[in-house]
Amino acid sequence: MKKGLFITFEGIEGCGKSTQARMLKEFLIKAGKHVFLTREPGGPKIAEEIRKMLLSVNNKEMLPQTEVLLYMASRSQHTGEWIIPELEKGKIVISDRYYDSTFAYQGAARKIDGKLIDTIRRYATFGLVPDITFLVDLPEEIGLSRILAKDADRLEQESIAFHKKVRNGFLELANKEPERFVVLDGNKSIKEIHDDVIDIICKELII
Ligand SMILES: Nc1ncnc2c1ncn2[C@@H]1O[C@H](COP(=O)(O)OP(=O)(O)O)[C@@H](O)[C@H]1O
Numbered sequence: 001m002k003k004g005l006f007i008t009f010e011g012i013e014g015c016g017k018s019t020q021a022r023m024l025k026e027f028l029i030k031a032g033k034h035v036f037l038t039r040e041p042g043g044p045k046i047a048e049e050i051r052k053m054l055l056s057v058n059n060k061e062m063l064p065q066t067e068v069l070l071y072m073a074s075r076s077q078h079t080g081e082w083i084i085p086e087l088e089k090g091k092i093v094i095s096d097r098y099y100d101s102t103f104a105y106q107g108a109a110r111k112i113d114g115k116l117i118d119t120i121r122r123y124a125t126f127g128l129v130p131d132i133t134f135l136v137d138l139p140e141e142i143g144l145s146r147i148l149a150k151d152a153d154r155l156e157q158e159s160i161a162f163h164k165k166v167r168n169g170f171l172e173l174a175n176k177e178p179e180r181f182v183v184l185d186g187n188k189s190i191k192e193i194h195d196d197v198i199d200i201i202c203k204e205l206i207i
């Protein structure tokens with residue numbers, strides 16, 4: 001039985017997910033909450049090993065089918081070994097990316113059937129759905145300009161057109177589930193976005 005709160009951050013590369021996830025964690029700790037911050041792909045050992053396969057620039061021949069299954073395999077281990085147990089302890093779990101990224105990257109951008117992804121999603125996550133998902137929305141060219149080309153991983157090296165589809169995919173997901181998603185304007189300053197996040201969280205947690 002889930003007792004904690006599950007918060008996820010989503011959006012294209014460079015939109016500010018990791019920055020905001022970290023700042024929210026610090027805010028909640030100062031407010032006396034028990035917080036568990038994690039990120040995908042990855043988490044526990046097996047999920048991290050799959051992460052290396054997924055992001056390696058040496059794996060350019062990876063098929064979309066393999067990619068979607070590896071993301072979900074990694075997520076399944078992460079959810080079962082870390083996320084659900086932490087939620088059961090009553091913690092606030094923050095994940096920097098979760099399954100919405102698969103719908104945006106492998107679904108909207110790589111054109112894998114959304115219904116198929118949803119079936120695998122339900123199995124891989126044990127039916128866990130985030131309580132709040134913050135989508136940091138930003139034009140793809142701005143997001144990519146914040147990432148150093150020399151450090152770009154296999155997905156980050158995809159074209160601008162690919163990242164445009166990812167961005168639009170995220171916006172469609174937010175439209176479909178407005179009660180779960182909060183869309184944040186990634187053009188704002190780091191501090192302004194953080195304040196928007198805090199407004200929502202304080203209402204949710206009544207702090
Ligand atoms: N709102 C913002 N405005 C300008 N720069 C930002 C903003 N948010 C994050 N950044 C910077 O952009 C880069 C990518 O941010 P990061 O949080 O790592 O993005 P993501 O995790 O979404 O890829 C970092 O150098 C970060 O300091």
Ligand SMILES: [Mg+2]
Nearest residue numbers: 017018019096
């Ligand atoms: Mg990040």
